[in-house]
Amino acid sequence: MQIKNLGILLILILVIGCTKTVYKPKWVHETAPDTFVTRFETSKGNFDVQIHREASPKAVDRFYQLVQRRFFDQTVFYRVVPNFVAQFGIIDSTKTALWKENKIPDEPVRESNLKGAISYARVGKESRHDHLFINLKNNQRLDTVMANGVKGYPPFGTVIKGMDVVESLYSGYGNETMAKVDSLNYTQLLQAFPKLDLINKVYILKNK
Numbered sequence: 001m002q003i004k005n006l007g008i009l010l011i012l013i014l015v016i017g018c019t020k021t022v023y024k025p026k027w028v029h030e031t032a033p034d035t036f037v038t039r040f041e042t043s044k045g046n047f048d049v050q051i052h053r054e055a056s057p058k059a060v061d062r063f064y065q066l067v068q069r070r071f072f073d074q075t076v077f078y079r080v081v082p083n084f085v086a087q088f089g090i091i092d093s094t095k096t097a098l099w100k101e102n103k104i105p106d107e108p109v110r111e112s113n114l115k116g117a118i119s120y121a122r123v124g125k126e127s128r129h130d131h132l133f134i135n136l137k138n139n140q141r142l143d144t145v146m147a148n149g150v151k152g153y154p155p156f157g158t159v160i161k162g163m164d165v166v167e168s169l170y171s172g173y174g175n176e177t178m179a180k181v182d183s184l185n186y187t188q189l190l191q192a193f194p195k196l197d198l199i200n201k202v203y204i205l206k207n208k
Contacts, residue, residue: 022069023098032057032064037160041201042077044169047162048205049118049134055111056156058104059120059128063156064204066130071095072202078181078189080171080197084139087121088199089131091186096130104128109152113142116163117155124148134159134166169197 038049053060066072071090079087090096103126113119117135120128124147135142135155142153159166173193180192190196 022095027065027069028062028099028102030061030065030068032060036064037205038063038067038157039201039203039205040072040162040199042165042169043198043200045162045165047165048160049157050160051157052111053156056107056120056154058107059154060156062099062104062128063120063132066090066099067202067204070201070203071130072199074186075199075202076186076189077169077197077199078177078193079133079173079175080169081136081174082171083137085133085135086166086169086171087131087133089121091181091184091189100129106150107154109143109154111155113139113153113155114158116159116166118157118159119153119155122147122150122153125150136167170195 032051032053034053036051038051040047040049051060051063072088075088075090077086077088078091079085104120106126106128111117113135115135115137118132119135119142121131121133122128127150133153144152147153172195177189177193177196181189184192
């Protein structure tokens with residue numbers, strides 16, 4: 001019996017030791033470079049996004065922190081609306097629960113939601129967390145639209161290479177996925193909507 005218990009203990013130690021840490025308090029204090037390029041490797045090909053910290057400093061810092069931890073690897077473009085936006089984010093809320101306790105302060109819109117611009121999705125005050133969208137056309141109205149008491153969606157980067165890849169993402173489901181995305185995990189979402197395009201990797205390509 002003691003040998004059996006020892007074996008179970010060793011297995012638990014190995015599992016815990018191999019479990020990827022999803023949050024450390026010190027991570028939220030990291031400051032992003034003034035500008036850097038982020039590469040997205042997707043099921044439709046690669047595209048690169050130039051990030052500008054001055055456009056939305058607090059949002060960029062969080063984006064940088066998440067990308068450095070490879071949080072957007074193995075995620076999905078769960079909402080692609082033709083001639084509007086391509087939206088993606090972390091479906092597994094257990095990975096981001098502690099991150100969300102350290103809220104991103106709201107910031108003014110300094111750039112415009114033009115075609116290729118990337119912005120955080122949000123539903124109200126201090127609600128920018130881990131879901132983002134890329135504009136598929138010039139959506140200047142998103143600069144000033146009110147979202148539960150908050151004005152506009154501040155862009156903080158632009159697709160500089162591979163916009164054709166972004167435009168080719170599967171858009172047949174449109175907004176249909178939004179009713180289920182909060183209640184399904186990654187696997188369940190793909191079972192329900194098998195044509196959704198995947199994000200394989202997101203990482204910093206270079207700093208400038």
